[in-house]
Amino acid sequence: MDKNFFTYVKEHKNIVIASLLLLFILSFSLFFITYNSKDNRTKRYLKNLAEELNDVNSTLTNGVKDLTIDTNNTKDILSTGIENLNKIIISVSEVNSESSDVSSLKENLTNALNSTINLYDNSLIILSNPENVKNNDDLNKFNTFKENCILDYSKLVDNNIKISFSDDSLKFIDNFNNYMNTLIKINRDSEFKNSQQKDFIYTLESFNDDITYLNEDLTLAINKIREDKRDFQGIIDDIYNKEDTFNNLKNKLAFLSIPEGCMEIYESLNEYLNTYSAYLNTIKEAVIYEKTSSDVDDASEKITKNYKNSTSKRNDVLKAYSSYENKLKNF
Numbered sequence: 001m002d003k004n005f006f007t008y009v010k011e012h013k014n015i016v017i018a019s020l021l022l023l024f025i026l027s028f029s030l031f032f033i034t035y036n037s038k039d040n041r042t043k044r045y046l047k048n049l050a051e052e053l054n055d056v057n058s059t060l061t062n063g064v065k066d067l068t069i070d071t072n073n074t075k076d077i078l079s080t081g082i083e084n085l086n087k088i089i090i091s092v093s094e095v096n097s098e099s100s101d102v103s104s105l106k107e108n109l110t111n112a113l114n115s116t117i118n119l120y121d122n123s124l125i126i127l128s129n130p131e132n133v134k135n136n137d138d139l140n141k142f143n144t145f146k147e148n149c150i151l152d153y154s155k156l157v158d159n160n161i162k163i164s165f166s167d168d169s170l171k172f173i174d175n176f177n178n179y180m181n182t183l184i185k186i187n188r189d190s191e192f193k194n195s196q197q198k199d200f201i202y203t204l205e206s207f208n209d210d211i212t213y214l215n216e217d218l219t220l221a222i223n224k225i226r227e228d229k230r231d232f233q234g235i236i237d238d239i240y241n242k243e244d245t246f247n248n249l250k251n252k253l254a255f256l257s258i259p260e261g262c263m264e265i266y267e268s269l270n271e272y273l274n275t276y277s278a279y280l281n282t283i284k285e286a287v288i289y290e291k292t293s294s295d296v297d298d299a300s301e302k303i304t305k306n307y308k309n310s311t312s313k314r315n316d317v318l319k320a321y322s323s324y325e326n327k328l329k330n331f
Contacts, residue, residue, distance in 0.1 A: 042095055042102050043159075049088050050109055050161045053116065056081045056088075061168035068179045069172065071127055078124045082117055089113045105159040112152040112163055119145040123176060126183075133183040134191065142180060146173055196259035201331060203256060204269065210245050214276060215321060217314070218283060222307075232291035239284045246280060249273065265331060268324040275320045279313035286310050 059081060063074035092110055097103065122145050126133055133139075153163040165173065221235055250273055258266050286306035293299040 042097050042099075043105060046092065046095065046102070046105050046109055047161055049091055050112075050156065050163055052088050053085070053109075053113060054163055056084050057116070057163075057165055057169050060172040061166070064168070064172050064175055067175060068182070069175050071179075074176075075124065075127050078120045078127070082120045082124070085113055085117050085120070089117075101159070105156075105161070108152070108155045108159055109161070112149070112156060115145070115149045115152045119149055126180065130183050131187060131190075133180055134187045135184060139177065139180050139184065142176070193260055196257075197262055197331075200256065200259050200262050201265075201328070203252075204265065204328060207249060207252070207269075210249050211272075211321070213245060214242055214249075215317070216242075218287075219307075219311070222287065232287055235287050236284075236291065239280070239287060243280060243284070246273070246276060262331075265324070265327045268320075268327050272317065272320040272324045275313070275316045279310060279317045282306070282310040282313045 059077050063069045063077050065073075089110065092106060092113065095102070095106055097106070119142075122142055126138070126142070150165070153165075156163055218235060218238070221238075222232075225232055225235060253266075253269065253273070256266070286303065286309070289299070289306055290296065290303045293303065296303070
């Protein structure tokens, strides 16, 4: 049989060659038609778009800076990336096909693109509002977006498309995690410090009624007592009450913890109290001297000098208080 076959081939060589040539042409034509069918061309187009997604992700490596990220550069990278990803999504959405394979590829690629945009958007929000990153919920949210990307990328394997974060891109994501951990620590410390500062300011503001009482001008009351020829004991009692209030205030301030950033206000209040102490002593001395003088007329020069001294000290008090009040209001 083999001999007859080779004999036949030899005798009909031209026919055999023509038959083989025809078979090759038919096979090549079939391959060419299949390769260039609408569905296959659409699949290749979508695969090229998938490669563009990989190219966008590869730009993340430009944001790496040592163990963290270059925030300014990363903002530009993410903004440009979002813009390019949206263009790819538009291109994918414009694809029309009744093929189930194409529809599956289109859906999976769209999901992968949306997940990537969500990751980029979230990262950009963090970079734009770093003061809002305060706990692990923000970190977990970022990592969830990353895992969603990886999951959606893996689904494209069924469509013979490989999309993944490169090792360098994963380095960027790890560094972004480091950056967020740093933000959480800084913001927690800042929030704690701010809380301490607020409590300190609230405590100082609770002294306002006492300070208002201490700042009362006794001159009018003293002049009225002289006019009515009444005893000065009422004024002296008021001065002693002010002295008690002043001492209580000094004690409260002595036991206060001073948060970072509040030393200037604390020192300003201390300056006020120091000047008030000098004023309180001079007004008390002036009133007691006038009350105990056997001859007010003979002692008038000394009395006038005492009150002039106390008035000068009170002006120092008001000046110190004004400085303290401004610092408190502007904190």
